[in-house]
Amino acid sequence: MKLFNLLSAACAIAPAVFMLFVVWRANSLRGDPDDNGSDLWALFTVLSSLAFLSTLFTLVLQTLAPPIGDQGPLSGYVPGLTVNLLGGLVAVLVQLLGMVIGGFSSRYLQGEPGQMRYIAGFAGVLAAVHVLLLANHWLVLIAAWALVGKALQGLLCFYPGRPFALLAAYKKQIADQVADVLLIIAAASAYLDVGSGSISDLLRQVGTGDASMALEISAVCLVLAVILRTALLPIHGWLIQVMEAPTPVSALLHAGVVNLGGFILIRFSPLLDVSSVARWLLVIFGLGTALLAGFVILTRISIKVRLAWSTVAQMGFMVLECGLGLYQLAIMHLIGHSLYKAHTFLSASMVVRQTRLRMLHVTAPTRRISLLVAPLLAYAIVSLVQNLVGSTGAIWPWWWSIVLAAAWAPMFWLPMNVDDEAPPTWYRLLAGIGMLVLLMLAALLAHAVPLGIGSSPHHSAGIVALAGMSLMYVGLATLQWHQGCWGTWRRWSYAGFYIDEFYTRLALRLWPTRWLSATHLARQPDCLATEASTGKQ
């Protein structure tokens, strides 16, 4: 039994060790200019596959033989770390992404200088994220999260000659540092109340008694730190602007790093439940971001920036779900979004082919009546499926069903028939119903996965969220109803509501001359020729 424990503990920590080994190798090889990285990539491929397998193994162990209480196999050997189902699941996801995106990078970056630096940063992020997922002590958590940022910094500035890459990285750094301070305050206040830095102790204590003032402060600070780290409005700018780094960096960032805030919120869900201020903060920032960024997405003219705004909006939605206490949905969102976004980022250049394929479609304006009927029809089907399948009654609050109906209603937006050979309305309706039933079944299935995460719906906030998401539907439908309406609102959306301009200016004031003088001027003899080929936005 002891051997078994030792083995499972080793498995749990292995991914971080493997990745740290890669970092070490990369750093020791870095001085060699002739090395094109192929040997190290081979090492990375082997080790990241092993890392993925060990997270998988750990997860299976967790599911088959869940440890009693909070004491995972690790805590006996490494203080401050623990394994739980949630962390194990996210660890599988992150190492899978690491393996896929790393493999992609090894081919994508062939011939690029500085691949050692890239591998070091990449493996460093994976190692730090893994430790963060295992963290059971405030200090480990804070340190790991800071290290994620540190390792990522190297990737974001992979092209040090690109001033806007440096600027974006710097903007992220400011947000990270503020978040670190907030986390330290959160840890300190929790320590005051609990008398220990252990996270499991904290969560146990929160579950038993009333919340003290210290715990409330802790929750609020934690939530603010997450908002800063998750690139919600108004700190979203850096996430939009890291297109200055190679595509796979964006894939890793958008799929495996920025959503860690969601993991932390779910991990600390008992703490959130005691502080309604914290939850309202999440709801306000999450909903606000989802709504505003949602409209910004629609106006984007370049694929990567569109994807980046989509991440911002999705993060807003995930944080909103956490604020609403729908933790199971939030974790499914985290996983689903990661997989989706990693793939879409890696395949960003396919947009040319997709556009070409879309141009084959003959487009027609949407029938106005369908804009009105669609949400009703969607709601009918959502509740029907829910009643037929979810026999245990309401598995998510009633208002969430309406949110879902408004979300999926666009499947019932029917175009006017401009061609006699085009499929008839009943065909489209049936197809839409079929798709919606499929999606509902998938959602119910996902919701039923036993992850040991309880939900604690926050009903008054739920009504606010419902109003917000309905507003979004009304907005989208109006745009269909009357093409070209809301010119001013479009202009604001196109400008990202001018939020980032102010943040950028602030960042530049704090950190003035370095970014321009160091890079562009050095390359060009004439200082008037500092036309950078890149920009903001």
Added chain:
Amino acid sequence: MNTIDTNSANIHEGSGPLYPSASCQEHDEQQAGKATDAQNDAACEKACLAIAPAWPLDRAIAVNPHWGRINRPLRQVAARMALLGNIQVFPTREYLREAWAKGRMTQQDLFYALATLQHGEDCANQCIDALEQTPEIAQLPLLIDVLDDDPARHTRLSWRQAITQQVSQTCAAFFDEHQADWQPVRGQGLYVFWRDTLIHDHGIGVLMGLPNLGKGLSALPATRRDAEKWVMIRLGLPHDAWADYLEAVLLTVNGWASWCAYLGWQAKQEGRSDDHLRDLLAIRLAWGAVLLECKTDSSAKHAFAALHKTWSHASELLADAERALWVDEVWQLALEAGYQRQLASNLSTASLRHTLESSRSEVEVQAAFCIDVRSERLRRALETASPSIQTIGFAGFFGLPIAYTPFATNARRPQLPGLLAPVLEVTDCVMTEETTGHETSTSEQRAAKQARLRNFALSTQWQANSRWPGAAFSFVEAAGLGYLGKLAGWLRPSGQPRPRDDLAGIPALYRSLCRPTLTGLDVSDKVNLAATVLHAMGLDHDLAPLVLLVGHGSQSVNNAHAAALDCGACCGQTGEVNARVLAQLLNDTAVRAGLVEKNIAIPSETVFLAALHNTTTDEVEWFDQDLLPHQAQERLERVRSAFDCACDQVRRERAPDLTLDPRGGHGDLLEQVRRRANDGAQTRPEWGLAGNASFIIAPRSRTQHIVLDGRTFLHDYTAQNDPDSSILELLMTAPMLVTHWINWQYHASTCDPDRLGSGNKVLHNVVGGHIGVFEGNGGDLRIGLSKQSLHNGKQWMHEPLRLTVVIDAPRVAIERVIQQHTVVQQLINHGWLHLWHFGEKGLSRYAAGEWAQLGLMTQ
């Protein structure tokens, strides 16, 4: 003002001088501030004409970015580009230094170049010394640069950056039709749209450190014309500097200017006019004046003084720069000399063999390929594999000026060189064997259409989930796990064949029955078309029993620039449609009957068959085989084995450049090449036309069996069959220009990857679904080729050489064409390409209106 017009009418009918003299401006004695509208207009127009068009990504064809400047000698253009846009035209000194150090350029090359350019041999040391230096040519400042003199300017974006960014984002919003789901209203043109955007902008002032920007904006004129006038009056530059200043202004947004020029090019082909480029110029100018309004009087005065000081003697600076670049011109030629010497010696041995080998084995198959440099390898391998196969080089659109509309769609697109406008329409018809490939089967056509529209409707409905924000939130929760499979697909690329996007959504049953067909032509039109094409291809006599029409296309995934690897002669599409349409036309019995009356007798056993050379995997796809008669099918089987063998040979030849092992087994190598083609992480799916350096217009016998390394465009031409030189004229005014465009796109992207190339592929960010790419977040639209298309990480895969055009035709005929066409004259006389004559007595080069000895082989 006339134009750089190269559309078909002008080329073929021979236009007058394309460039007006600047004398009308020189005569002007009026004071700077009182310019007339006409002068404004002329200067703007002249600046706009300097910008070459850039085609969209899905129709990417190669363009010489200096096309609008070929009316000036190359060295002069190089000087102008350096001063006006900090753009490098000749190979960089760094590149030359390396070529010299590696022995790629020898002393002999240098002396040859010096002698040819009439410099003394004593200049050699000066040239060699110059390799260690960078020419000091300072870019001329624009108004926004001299105004941006604030001591605190490092705490904000530089104005140049901010303005480029603002203009670029506005252009993107205005021109995008496919990416944004929420489209702006843009009824009143680009200028008004921009003005509206800027006046309501609440952020740019903050970024630029200009809280009172609104004051300047209130002075913005409402229309483009007023804006032009307003700025020109305010600027008050000397008249003869205007056009240059305006060109420099356009070069700050060269990418979008090129896009506007493309819209103008298209408009002109359709007989419309287009103001977008003028709008863009006015926008960029107005920015300067707006900033001027924001400045205090004294600093404005100061800036003006600086600007006037430089621009009042711009012409002297230009002349100085031109003089300084003589070294670069010499080295450019020296670089070419090494290649040319090898080419000349190759051609001489081949022509020796040509006179010796008179008898040939009987030709069983004729295969017509595109002139593309990638065809050369396959043609050579094929001729080696089977002596009974004769190959022909011809422009890959096979002389069909068509536009193609895929089945049951409105997605019409041109399938011909960008120089020409389509005049014929092609669409898909469903034809079964029973209808013998000449008639449409109506019921099946209808069923196929219904099926396609149904599939389209389904995909639109499903895509609504990821398109609309509300839906996407809940969609990823429910269906995100489904992306596991797609994600796993990145781990190991598949080996699947080239996708057929034009057939997307059509059920498998109908796919092979969908055949592109000419519409709206009666038999006599078809006969005329067939006769013209056959004559031009030299296929109006002695036809083999099987004639293959081999177009080409590439295969890559996740590649924004995939179309740039397809057939340039088909406007960045594959040659499939053109080859199939022509085969169908020439197999038509009614057409053949008509051709007899025109003295073109196609033997009844002769059949035409379309095929496609996949240039990435070097495989060949065959089309409409089901329509072939039995006998031809058998013959095809025999040919296919020769093709298999030849393709394998080509793959082996290419393997080292693709970092593959050329010694593997046939199947093994093919498998590797296929997986490479399907690898979305592969930034170098193939090398495209990299290395291109020469264009040979001559009978194949002149080049047969010599190894040209996939660097040569080959067009078949037999002067005896062209008594009136009309074909020669066509070749020198269309394929020669197309190859020149390709050659110069590669040249420019290699010499200045930052400004004339599209930069680093791993940072590319597609704009508007198909318009172009940004490198990174934004900045200007990027044109040209990416670094990865030209460089393998260790070395350049393309050498910046000007095209050497070798023509086997009577000298008088060549001279006549030169005289009749200004564009051709300019290309040759201004040093944009080399022209050689390939006569019975060997090679000679055209220089300053005369034929001279090559002078390459003296040692």
